[in-house]
Amino acid sequence: MNTTPVPLDDVDAMLQRLHMPTIRRLYADLAIRAEEEGMSYRTFLGLLCAEEIAHRAQTRLTRYVRKARFPFLRTIEEFDFTFQTSVRLQVLGTLLGPELVSEGRCAIFTGPPGRGKTHMAVAIAYRAIQNGFDARFTTADELIGALSSAAAEGRLDKALVPYVHPHVLVIDELGYQSYAAGAANVLYRVVNDRYLKHRPMIVTTNKPLAALGQVLHDADLAEAILDRLLERGTHFVLRGRSYRTRHQKQEQIPDPDAA
Ligand code: ADP
Ligand code: MG
Numbered sequence: 001m002n003t004t005p006v007p008l009d010d011v012d013a014m015l016q017r018l019h020m021p022t023i024r025r026l027y028a029d030l031a032i033r034a035e036e037e038g039m040s041y042r043t044f045l046g047l048l049c050a051e052e053i054a055h056r057a058q059t060r061l062t063r064y065v066r067k068a069r070f071p072f073l074r075t076i077e078e079f080d081f082t083f084q085t086s087v088r089l090q091v092l093g094t095l096l097g098p099e100l101v102s103e104g105r106c107a108i109f110t111g112p113p114g115r116g117k118t119h120m121a122v123a124i125a126y127r128a129i130q131n132g133f134d135a136r137f138t139t140a141d142e143l144i145g146a147l148s149s150a151a152a153e154g155r156l157d158k159a160l161v162p163y164v165h166p167h168v169l170v171i172d173e174l175g176y177q178s179y180a181a182g183a184a185n186v187l188y189r190v191v192n193d194r195y196l197k198h199r200p201m202i203v204t205t206n207k208p209l210a211a212l213g214q215v216l217h218d219a220d221l222a223e224a225i226l227d228r229l230l231e232r233g234t235h236f237v238l239r240g241r242s243y244r245t246r247h248q249k250q251e252q253i254p255d256p257d258a259a
Helices: 008-017 021-037 041-068 089-096 117-130 140-152 156-164 183-196 209-216 219-231
Strands: 106-110 135-139 168-174 201-205 233-237
Touching: 008 021, 021 041, 041 117, 041 135, 089 117, 089 233, 106 117, 106 219, 117 135, 117 168, 117 201, 135 140, 135 156, 140 156, 140 168, 140 183, 156 183, 168 183, 183 209, 183 219, 209 219, 219 233
Parallel strands: 106 201, 106 233, 135 168, 168 201
Antiparallel strands: none
């Protein structure tokens, strides 16, 4: 190795070429500190590499969260399991680790509004992103709308890609809208394509699973969809009070089960 002194501009250019923006930004100042503190060469290099790695992880996280299109960002750490006692953190186990993707786990969260279904789905997908995977959040309405019009125009295969390709797919609010005929077909395509590839799906719905046939106007397809989701999946029923109205007195809250 040639050990003649390297000009500052050359170091800069080489770091740029190697795509090391963080090291490039920090090394000059750290070199001054290293001399003042008598830092070893190894520590100097180690600190710079650690900063580059940490910065890359952070930008990746930001980029993947944006790509996932979450309606809000909530984590599992922010979920109050003492308020929502129908689900326990231990039971979520495999949904929060890399097994979610490696074993192709699925989950269905049912329950009335405000019980934390969307929070839970977002938190699981966010954890998958932290574990190195990519995720996509969509509402059932958006997915069915996009795929139904694509199917009508004969470009369903291409339109399926953003829903089938990501490691983790969240389908939120299944059953909130009443769907047009054909909705069950496109939903089945997504679920079956992902099922065959062992790719996880997290589905939330305010309807009991038995009502899904009615919601989708096709009992057989609804059953086929649920079958695939539950083969490697868990059904969670979120009960209790709504987190949104938790500060109101009990008697002011309309009972969702009363109707
Ligand atoms: P759902 O999808 O069941 O209607 P959300 O998940 O949207 O309900 O929850 C409504 C709001 O309440 C969100 O801001 C969510 O973060 C919060 N929330 C719900 N349940 C909990 C909980 N157990 N702990 C902390 N926040 C919660
Ligand atoms: Mg919701």
